[in-house]
Amino acid sequence: MDKQTITPRSHIEMIRDYPITGLVEGWYFREREVANGCYVVEGSDAYGRTVARQTTADPDAVLAECVAFARQSVQSHVGSNAA
Numbered sequence: 001m002d003k004q005t006i007t008p009r010s011h012i013e014m015i016r017d018y019p020i021t022g023l024v025e026g027w028y029f030r031e032r033e034v035a036n037g038c039y040v041v042e043g044s045d046a047y048g049r050t051v052a053r054q055t056t057a058d059p060d061a062v063l064a065e066c067v068a069f070a071r072q073s074v075q076s077h078v079g080s081n082a083a
Contacts, residue, residue, distance in 0.1 A: 006047055006048065008046035008047050009046045009048075010046075011046075014028045014044070015028060017030065017044075018030045018042070018043065018044055020063070023067045024043075024067055024070040024071050024074060025074065026045050026046065027043050027044070027045050027067075027074070028043065028044055028045070029041065029042065029043040029044075029063060029066060029067070030042050030043075031059050031063055033059075034054075037056050038054065038055075038056050039054065039055050039056075039059035039062065040053075040054045041054075041055075041059060041062045041063045041065075041066050042066070043066045043067070043070050045070070049073065051066045051069045051070055051073075052066070053065050
């Protein structure tokens with residue numbers, strides 16, 4: 001099976017959809033209230049890797065979970081390239 005080339009989205013495209021930046025290098029986040037008191041927090045990198053969580057409690061805590069997962073993903077990716 002041939003590898004498909006993935007063209008990363010530009011910074012401008014990413015911040016249009018995911019305006020929360022600066023939390024994890026290369027990742028962008030957004031927080032939306034989808035119903036009264038129900039929040040969805042999503043994160044993505046320019047290559048299309050995503051993370052998402054939903055809550056009816058504290059959206060900031062869920063954002064912190066998404067940031068932690070993205071940070072772990074970045075560290076795992078860097079570690080796998082070092083071998």
